[in-house]
Amino acid sequence: MHVSFEITDEILIASLDGELDHHTAAQIREEIDKKIDNFHCKHLIFNFKKVSFMDSSGIGVVMGRYNKMKELGGRVMVSGCSSYIDRILNMSGIYTIAPKYNNVNEALKVVKNKVNEKVNTEGVQ
Amino acid sequence: MHVSFEITDEILIASLDGELDHHTAAQIREEIDKKIDNFHCKHLIFNFKKVSFMDSSGIGVVMGRYNKMKELGGRVMVSGCSSYIDRILNMSGIYTIAPKYNNVNEALKVVKNKVNEKVNTEGVQ
Amino acid sequence: MLQSKVDDKSFDNKMKLKFLNKSQNEGFARISVAAFVATLDPTLEELTEIRTAVSEAVSNCIIHAYKEDEKGIIQVECWTDEDRNVIISVTDEGVGIENIEKAKEPLFTSKSDEERSGMGFTVMESFMDRLEVESVKGEGTRVTMIKKLDIVYEL
Amino acid sequence: MLQSKVDDKSFDNKMKLKFLNKSQNEGFARISVAAFVATLDPTLEELTEIRTAVSEAVSNCIIHAYKEDEKGIIQVECWTDEDRNVIISVTDEGVGIENIEKAKEPLFTSKSDEERSGMGFTVMESFMDRLEVESVKGEGTRVTMIKKLDIVYEL
């Protein structure tokens, strides 16, 4: 399992590649958390497009990042899920806290809108 | 394992695809022999280009076909070997009876030349 | 080790796998089972479901049964028959499960601090046709999963 | 069954595989071993060599040891250590080999009618670093193969 990162406007995009199980989850978790801390990211978008295998460890990874981002006042979003990965994530009800988008760009658009909304609201007050 | 066939001027081209071991060799052998008999082929060119795995059962398949074609007065040629398949075939010395060519076309050119030579010689006598 | 209740004789093909309780063996275990089941020509979807269910059962041995102690031994057995039934049994000699009904509930986990979701048994149940869990406290656990593969029509 | 002389304790990881003597299991056996060895990050060439050697040893059990009797059991064991040594043992309880030296000669086969080339042992010897054959007539055969993987330099 390999993760590559992209950062834009405090938003971290983590693209996973390979097999995500209990063994690889530990390493993935650590790499993502380090990036969040080092670059002071506020929001996280998972890109599952290149994940060839995933078991329920994947749910734990998303859940754990949700808890972390909530503390930082940010959001977690999920994108690029195959129907198979979707089945596993959906089972757990995780989408109610980390919503799903078709691809990274859709997720990015939504989170940027929310950020702007917040800025506007704060500006009005 | 899957074999596809092409026939041109009594020459049978057998293109193997997949994993060639003791289990799949039995089926491959039968399919090739049936084609040789049904279409009265005289020469046989093996194309190993799409063989993803091969053990010494592959040597047996080539050797067996050599014995069959010899009885019919024909030749067996081998083509499209990766360096790994080449290593195994070469170990057995099979190339002294079933020579190796880079690809099907090279083998085809050689066998057609020999056929023509023979026709010419026979014509002269 | 808990004894299997499956009768070998009524099955067509059988394999048994034992390996050390190391998390790097998770991938190896599910690939092995998938390669064994592949001889029945399953669909890609069926194979993925089986791989995932095996991964859940094996990681439960590593995380829960042996608490990451790498000396433990995990046993995976697999039977197939002519009617395309696949039976998979994953057995450990670890701590055992006190309350099996509770353990099987969605979202129940005894290790939420380690980011376990409590969805392992739910995934196994939803990807396989049947799931049976036997466990003796202090002796170990055996998870048996059954799936009937779809019939393949020859062209 | 012939007892293994490898001491489990001096190894880092270990697996054992048992399966019925069916030729459709040849692919499964070599995939399993390759998946186990893959945890050491071998080169693609090393992995292919190991897969091929395992395929030779397993098909010898099926063809020669059990003469295609599908009730026989084949056992494959694999050990790896931190120095990247891989040991693979393939054991049967079949007819045994009368003359091991002769059996190992290139081109020697007792089954030329079945298109065996007699190159199985030669392939195992050339693809692995070491090959040991133990056999007791009427009791079975154990083939042990050792290969040291190249060192991988981290980037």
Ligand SMILES: Nc1ncnc2c1ncn2[C@@H]1O[C@H](COP(=O)(O)OP(=O)(O)O)[C@@H](O)[C@H]1O
């Ligand atoms: N092999 C096992 N040995 C001991 N306890 C187990 C075993 N498998 C599961 N359990 C228990 O059942 C609970 C639920 O398991 P599961 O649904 O797979 O979720 P998770 O692995 O995410 O905790 C575990 O948290 C654990 O307490």
Ligand SMILES: Nc1ncnc2c1ncn2[C@@H]1O[C@H](COP(=O)(O)OP(=O)(O)O)[C@@H](O)[C@H]1O
């Ligand atoms: N596991 C075994 N049990 C009994 N005899 C064996 C076994 N393995 C090999 N042999 C004997 O050794 C001979 C040479 O084996 P090998 O080099 O693999 O060539 P091949 O399989 O093509 O015959 C076989 O023909 C057989 O007589």
